[in-house]
Amino acid sequence: MFFIWKKLRMELGEIRCFQHCDRKQNILCFIVPIICPLCGQDLTQSRLRIPPYIIESPFTExxxxxxxxxxxxxxxxxxxxxxxxxxxxxxxxxxxxxxxxxxxxxxxxxxxxxxxxxxxxxxxxxxxxxxxxxxxxxxxxxxxxxxxxxxxxxxxxxxxxxxxxxxxxxxxxxxxxxxxxxxxxxxxxxxxxxxxxxYITLYKQIEESQVVIQNAGQ
Structure with missing residues (x-):
């Protein structure tokens, strides 16, 4: 299933996951980047294999x-x-x-x-x-x-x-x-x-590097 990338309004601090060019690699971030960190393509002009979805936080009020x-x-x-x-x-x-x-x-x-x-x-x-x-x-x-x-x-x-x-x-x-x-x-x-x-470890990794790449299913 493919998804045409569009700019999304996103709340800071929510971890998002999507796939672009490699079905074996998940891309995790707070804000979807303009350029794919794997292949360098412009994400505003290309399809995503899996659209961005939010990784549920374990924390609540x-x-x-x-x-x-x-x-x-x-x-x-x-x-x-x-x-x-x-x-x-x-x-x-x-x-x-x-x-x-x-x-x-x-x-x-x-x-x-x-x-x-x-x-x-x-x-x-x-x-x-x-x-x-x-x-x-x-x-x-x-x-x-x-x-x-x-x-x-x-x-x-x-x-x-x-x-x-x-x-x-x-x-x-x-x-x-x-x-x-x-x-x-x-x-x-x-x-x-x-x-x-x-979740905290992943959150801090994204804070530090903006984007984290993980094997799908990890």
Whole structure:
């Protein structure tokens, strides 16, 4: 399938992928170049094998999620500050996208700084279950166990808050990884951050060189 190239209005920061002269090579960029980096042809005057499409970002805004687990770096921004050694902060959203999180302040609700986070959907959309989730989460957050004086960086932190709630909601029947914190991190948190890491690496490569060439299917 061929596509006649036309100038597109593009938002900065969205990764686009297309093919021009080689079906085995994908061209990735933020803005489609005028000249093909593989063959040197003018793309405004030639056909594309595959038209530009957006590589979906793993990041989202917490307030558009529902009944989900959300993840962000403790300090900074995923795209610019995250590494394999970064500390992570996690929380839970209710059915309206309000984040419940636990840290040295105790439990806070509705913080608006979760604008660039990872999201793992926990509940399928079901009105009765969502109502139960909201009610249970509100009650759970008010327990004495989650007062600020109970916070401990290592033994009573945001991971414990999220894990204990999911266990109390009896989701350990659905998610076997909820047996303890180490398995929970390995099976639920790490896969999400690994996917994010691949996207971040590609994003930074494009920032540096403007265009990245990858083997199709990579």
């Amino acid at each position: 917490a307030d558009i999620t529902q009944c989900s687990l959300v993840i962000k770096p403790t300090i900074g921004h995923f795209l610019y500050d995250f590494s394999n050694n970064s500390n992570l902060h996690i929380g839970l959203t209710d059915s309206s996208g309000n984040v419940y999180e636990f840290d040295e302040r105790g439990v806070t609700v509705g913080d608006k700084t979760w604008t660039h986070c990872l999201s793992i959907k926990i509940l399928d959309e079901h009105e009765q279950l969502e109502n139960k989730w909201d009610h249970s989460l509100e009650q759970f957050a008010n327990e004495k166990l989650w007062k600020k004086e109970c916070y401990d960086e290592n033994s009573q932190n945001c991971f414990d808050f999220v894990l204990h709630f999911l266990q109390c909601f009896e989701l350990d029947r659905q998610y076997s990884c909820l047996v303890d914190k180490s398995v929970f991190c390995e099976k639920m948190i790490l896969p999400a951050t690994r996917r994010a890491g691949k």
